[in-house]
Amino acid sequence: MSETLSNFKEATLSIMSTRHSWTEFLSLSSLSLPSSLSETTTRIGINLTRFLFNYSSILLFILLLTLVYHPLAIILLLIAFSGWYFLFFSRDSSEPFLLFNLVSLDERVVVAALSVFSFVAIAVTGVWWNVVTAVVAAAAVVCLHGALRRTDEGGLDDYESPYGPMLSDGAGPYSAV
Structure with a gap:
């Protein structure tokens, strides 16, 4: 039992240490329209990694809102x-976390x-539609925020673009068109 509580405490501290403040998350000064589809998907990827705790909290909040009249489902x-x-x-x-590669x-x-x-x-x-609605609504909110939030702030140097060498300056196997 002591080991389980210790593991829980470590996991909680790890999650809490990676979370970012809600003021940083909701900062209006860091919102702008992306210039291309590749920038949009890169922003979403970076922001998903950076604000995973915040996005998870939003998903759970939306899910609880859709289940407010179903207390047994909430429990x-x-x-x-x-x-x-x-x-x-x-x-x-x-x-690394890979659900299908356990x-x-x-x-x-x-x-x-x-x-x-x-x-x-x-x-x-019997809350299938509530759950589906909550997940779709949360995914829309997450994608919208992730696409609109700029990622040019510090601390993002370790993120690798999903487009890899295609966005490089010609050093990779792909050349500019």
Whole structure:
């Protein structure tokens, strides 16, 4: 039990140390229209990485708003979210997070059990449309914010563009057209 609490504390501190303040997240001075589709997708990728905690909070808030008249669904989904957090996301792993590339049989069993519990909780309470609506609304908010928020601020040097050498100055295998 002590080890579980210690792992929970470490995972929580790790998540909290990577979160950014809401004032930084909501800063109107850092919003602008992107100039191209590649800049848009790069901005979304960088902002997803940088503001993952904030975006997750928005998703959970929208989900709770859609479930306000379904208290049993809220309770069951909070249990499911807790299970995902304690049993999967807070695990000590040096491997990058790849849901479909789980290493051990134990990880596969845990993911399968949590997936089944989550789907059963949604099916039993009959809130499919609420969940779908919340996820679509949250995805729209996240994409809109991610695309509009400039990424030219400090601390982004370690992010690699998904377009790799195609955006380089001719040093890669691709040349300018």
